[in-house]
Amino acid sequence: MTPAPVHHPSTETLAAYAAGTLRAGFDFVIAAHVRGCAQCRGEVARLEGVGGALLAEADAAAMSEEALMQALARIETAAPPAAPARTIEQIIAAAKKRWVAPGVWTARIDTPHAKDDRVYLLGVAPGVQTAKHTHSGAEFTVVLQGALNDGGVVYRAGDFCERDPDDTHHPKVEGAETCVCLFATQGRLVPSGVIGRIAFALADV
C-alpha cells in the first residue's frame, strides 16, 4: 500500500475546494490529492459541514409562485440524469503524452480551466536537468509517481505542493524512478534561463 501523503493543501485551500470556489483545474489537482488522502477527506467532510451550516443560515431568496408546481412537474417528467462524469483516473489516463526533450514529456489535461491557465502532467526521468523558474500566478502540484526534491523537501506520490506567484524554485527528480506530477498553473511559467525558455516554449507550459 502507498504510504499516506505527508504534504497537504492548506486549510484555506481545502476550504475553497469544499466551497466549490477554486479555479477550474486547480480543484482537479486538489481532488487528485484528496482521493488518496484520508486526512484531507476528513477535513473536506468537516468543511462541507461548515458549508451546510452556512446554507442553513443563508438569507432566503423567494422562489417564484409557480416554482413548486414546476418542480413537482419536473420530478414526474424529467429525463434520467446524464452519464456520470469521467473519474480523475480516466481523465489522467486519457491525456496524450508529448515528448518535449529527452526524458521529459508533458500531457495536457482536459479540464474546463481558463484559457490562460495550464493543467498538465509532466514526466521527468531521473538525472534530467529541469529549469529554474518563477510563476506568473499560483501553482498547485500533486506527485503521482516517483519523487520530487524541491529545495531539500522531498515530495512523494500523493503529496501536494502549492506555490505562490513570487516563489522561484528549481525542482529536481529524486530517486531512480521517473517522476510524474500533475500541475495546475495560473498563467505561464517564467523560466530563469535561456535553456528554460526554449524548453518551456516547447512544452507549452
Added chain:
Amino acid sequence: MASQAPGQVETREEAALIARIATRDRAAFAALFGIVAPKVKGYLMRLGATGAAAEELTQDVMLTVWRKAEQFDPAKAGALTWIFVIARNRRIDALRRESSMTTYGLEAPEDMPDDSVDAPDAGLDGAEREARVRAAMQELSAEQQEVVRRSFFEEEPHAAIAAALALPLGTVKSRLRLAMAKLKAKLGDLK
C-alpha cells in the same frame, strides 16, 4: 435539542423529509422544497447568480435531491450539508457546461474508502454534527465568521476577500487559517 438561532432550519426534520422523499413521497418533497429551495436560491445568488439563473439552478438542485434521496445517509451527514454539496456541485457543473469542455465529478466516487467509522465524531449522527458545527461557528469572532462566510460565498475567495475588506492577501489567509483551526479545535473533541 438546543434552541435555534432565528432564521435557521431544523436539520433533523429535513433529514426525515429526505427519508420520505426516498420512498417517492411527493408531499415530503413539497415540504422540503418550501424550506430549503429559498435558502439554496439565496446561496446561489450570494455567489453571483442572477435571480433567474439561481431559480433555474435551484430547480436543478431539488430535482437532484429527489433523484438521490435514497443515497442520503443521516448517520454520515446532516441534511443541510448533503444539500449544500449537491448545490455546490450542480453550480460547478452549470458553470462549466458553458465552457463546452469535459466536466468531472467532485462527488466522491463509489469506490472511495469509507472514513466515517474512524472519524472522532463517529458516535454522532449528521444532525448532531451539524448542530455542533453551527454552535462552533457562533463562537468565532465576528471577523473570523466574516472570512469563513466569505470563503464559501465568493468566487476565487481569498483575493476577493482581500479586496472587499481592504486587507493584504496574507492577512486574509492567516485569519481564515486561525478561524478554521478554532473550528477544528471545537469540533475535534467530539466523541
